[in-house]
Amino acid sequence: MMQIAILGFGVVGSGTAEVLTENKKLITAHCGEEVSVKYILDLREFPDHPLGDRVVHDINVILNDPEVVLVAEMMGGSHPAYEFTSAALKAGKHVVTSNKEVVANYGVELLTLARENHVRYLFEASVGGGIPIIRPMQTDLASNEIIAVSGILNGTTNFILTKMKNEGAEFADVLKQAQAMGYAEANPAADVEGLDAARKIVILAALAYGVLIDPKTIPTEGITKITGLHTATADKLGCAVKLIGHTERIDGKIYAAVSPYLVPASNPISHVDDVFNGILVDTNMLGRALFYGAGAGKLPTASAVVADIIDILSHRAEERKLPDWKNAAPADIADKADYICRRCYLIEGCPQCAAKAKAALGTEICEFVEDGKFAVVSREMSEKEATAALASIGLQAVFCLPVLD
Amino acid sequence: MMQIAILGFGVVGSGTAEVLTENKKLITAHCGEEVSVKYILDLREFPDHPLGDRVVHDINVILNDPEVVLVAEMMGGSHPAYEFTSAALKAGKHVVTSNKEVVANYGVELLTLARENHVRYLFEASVGGGIPIIRPMQTDLASNEIIAVSGILNGTTNFILTKMKNEGAEFADVLKQAQAMGYAEANPAADVEGLDAARKIVILAALAYGVLIDPKTIPTEGITKITGLHTATADKLGCAVKLIGHTERIDGKIYAAVSPYLVPASNPISHVDDVFNGILVDTNMLGRALFYGAGAGKLPTASAVVADIIDILSHRAEERKLPDWKNAAPADIADKADYICRRCYLIEGCPQCAAKAKAALGTEICEFVEDGKFAVVSREMSEKEATAALASIGLQAVFCLPVLD
Numbered sequence: 001m002m003q004i005a006i007l008g009f010g011v012v013g014s015g016t017a018e019v020l021t022e023n024k025k026l027i028t029a030h031c032g033e034e035v036s037v038k039y040i041l042d043l044r045e046f047p048d049h050p051l052g053d054r055v056v057h058d059i060n061v062i063l064n065d066p067e068v069v070l071v072a073e074m075m076g077g078s079h080p081a082y083e084f085t086s087a088a089l090k091a092g093k094h095v096v097t098s099n100k101e102v103v104a105n106y107g108v109e110l111l112t113l114a115r116e117n118h119v120r121y122l123f124e125a126s127v128g129g130g131i132p133i134i135r136p137m138q139t140d141l142a143s144n145e146i147i148a149v150s151g152i153l154n155g156t157t158n159f160i161l162t163k164m165k166n167e168g169a170e171f172a173d174v175l176k177q178a179q180a181m182g183y184a185e186a187n188p189a190a191d192v193e194g195l196d197a198a199r200k201i202v203i204l205a206a207l208a209y210g211v212l213i214d215p216k217t218i219p220t221e222g223i224t225k226i227t228g229l230h231t232a233t234a235d236k237l238g239c240a241v242k243l244i245g246h247t248e249r250i251d252g253k254i255y256a257a258v259s260p261y262l263v264p265a266s267n268p269i270s271h272v273d274d275v276f277n278g279i280l281v282d283t284n285m286l287g288r289a290l291f292y293g294a295g296a297g298k299l300p301t302a303s304a305v306v307a308d309i310i311d312i313l314s315h316r317a318e319e320r321k322l323p324d325w326k327n328a329a330p331a332d333i334a335d336k337a338d339y340i341c342r343r344c345y346l347i348e349g350c351p352q353c354a355a356k357a358k359a360a361l362g363t364e365i366c367e368f369v370e371d372g373k374f375a376v377v378s379r380e381m382s383e384k385e386a387t388a389a390l391a392s393i394g395l396q397a398v399f400c401l402p403v404l405d
Numbered sequence: 406m407m408q409i410a411i412l413g414f415g416v417v418g419s420g421t422a423e424v425l426t427e428n429k430k431l432i433t434a435h436c437g438e439e440v441s442v443k444y445i446l447d448l449r450e451f452p453d454h455p456l457g458d459r460v461v462h463d464i465n466v467i468l469n470d471p472e473v474v475l476v477a478e479m480m481g482g483s484h485p486a487y488e489f490t491s492a493a494l495k496a497g498k499h500v501v502t503s504n505k506e507v508v509a510n511y512g513v514e515l516l517t518l519a520r521e522n523h524v525r526y527l528f529e530a531s532v533g534g535g536i537p538i539i540r541p542m543q544t545d546l547a548s549n550e551i552i553a554v555s556g557i558l559n560g561t562t563n564f565i566l567t568k569m570k571n572e573g574a575e576f577a578d579v580l581k582q583a584q585a586m587g588y589a590e591a592n593p594a595a596d597v598e599g600l601d602a603a604r605k606i607v608i609l610a611a612l613a614y615g616v617l618i619d620p621k622t623i624p625t626e627g628i629t630k631i632t633g634l635h636t637a638t639a640d641k642l643g644c645a646v647k648l649i650g651h652t653e654r655i656d657g658k659i660y661a662a663v664s665p666y667l668v669p670a671s672n673p674i675s676h677v678d679d680v681f682n683g684i685l686v687d688t689n690m691l692g693r694a695l696f697y698g699a700g701a702g703k704l705p706t707a708s709a710v711v712a713d714i715i716d717i718l719s720h721r722a723e724e725r726k727l728p729d730w731k732n733a734a735p736a737d738i739a740d741k742a743d744y745i746c747r748r749c750y751l752i753e754g755c756p757q758c759a760a761k762a763k764a765a766l767g768t769e770i771c772e773f774v775e776d777g778k779f780a781v782v783s784r785e786m787s788e789k790e791a792t793a794a795l796a797s798i799g800l801q802a803v804f805c806l807p808v809l810d
Binding site: 019022023026027030124130131132135136139140141142143144145268271272283284285286287288289290291292293294297299300302303304306307309310311314315317318320321 | 424427428431432435529535536537540541544545546547548549550673676677688689690691692693694695696697698699702704705707708709711712714715716719720722723725726
């Protein structure tokens, strides 16, 4: 019998207990022994839950119990999750987490602490919910240089964008529906403003490049300004509007950002709809791989937490390498102005303006979305170059969306 | 410096040497030491290759060299690859392979040999080329019961089906094009008859259920009988025709088969086109995950071989659990007749016949593909039940395709 503790008995915490119970037989087979939840740390009581008698309110009970070999942190938020994680690692306990905020903000420090204390800190559930992505990037893709990672990393915004596309609806209306259906929170800012996706893309960037960037500092644009005109433009060009977290290296520096993109139908991520997530990894040998699945939700996310628990408990005797990250210095971070891609500009103008815009942006791709409004897709260039090219012919864009090829 | 040997210097073998050279810096960082190819076993000489001086023709040189800790087998075919693998494991050398034929035919025996000799036998490259699937199924999905696995596992046939769909062309013509472009072999039987996919699906079934089935015994149907009428039918129903390897449990037994399916656009695998592969895994906690990427090709497949090499060499001190498979007994294998799914029947008949067929198959989904030919999609039922239902109203199908939901 191996004893673990669960910190935070909310959606993912209680889901983790459920996965451990539902799939006990196979989990025991993997680990060689039964995995038992000895403590659940929460401010609340759960008198009606079968594990209600495991609830404690003092982290020290867990930290001081040598029987507890692993702590699963699913509290959400930075504090006190960070302090509890730190204390558990110092107490020589392995930690697994679904908490992207803690990993994105304190990952370097916590991985170092884990290393110093000869335990592991795993966080498969922090990005893409239940989708295998963290471990595959560290193992299966270990033979590849990572060229770029581009992902639909937030289910709420993808649900909203999918409904806007399918129903021709506007953002505010669909947000209300999503809230009524429980797919968006009463305060949806972290999702719709792109902050959740920003935390996830900095974790993926750290996995790819070994450098962890403060998520609050990366260019982050959500979907609150997306209108029916954006969706109509995408449709006209055979694309979908998707909120994309993207990272790549530019001249040895790391670029990471979150913003809405146009994604052509030829890109497999364009078909990732509703609350699903999809993550593209471009590599120098394998080429492009896509990982797709449930990016959130109780049992999917819990299944990733339990996969980490199994990974640790089935190899307890071994010391395993942990990712060696460093915190980003300003010199590590590429400027947004240097990010080269194709971009779609929606411009008010006549057919002659459209012809001029095509020439200025070096492209043949141009469609009138409605009378007097055309969408033109530039060749690969920096935003500055494109804006200057348009300004030189007296044109100004209503909006601009990068294109994910 | 860690010394390895490459068996077979064809496409994947030479690709493996290329990945080891191209990405040497990061591979060395992962393994802690440089990985060096000490020997290449091949019948041929490669005087112009930078590693031409490593070529040997006698496996015993490799087996008897204690410096060689790992053998990468990429010979293709069962013999002598099986014998060499077996001998290498007995000599206490780790083995990694891209050879699906050997894994599908001798996996149980070779995994047992590896266990007995305290070495590992890894085969990530044997299914899905470079796509991470074997290791994610063993680690990330370890917390889940596997309900089913359904995959586009063969790039050649997917290329042909994609071209048939996009160009309305017939099989024989597209096959000739594929051969001219190097996407299909001069003798394309293993691909177009479904044998290659059969080997891969039995490996995935073994990973999911621990039982390895002889690939020659599973129901296997290729794409040679697919015509423009199939593609037109698929199109009419908003589907694509895809060659699918499928496995699931039926009443405690294991069903595994390869055949063409109709895949609705709502299924993400329907958008996996050209030579790409995509593998859906349905699980009891995570739900559905999709793994997508280059399912074949020199560098993609080699990148998976090298990922296995890194996995082993970066944890050399550890004894790791290997999958514990057994060979299937007849009693382990489910009967095709018990496989329940929706099926599309193309039937010659009038609108009244169509109405009768809908009632008999318990469905509202029915479209005329051309004059006097309608396609009706049954509710979920066994093939026997559906055939009997159609016979009872005097109807017989021109063809039947299962539907992958």
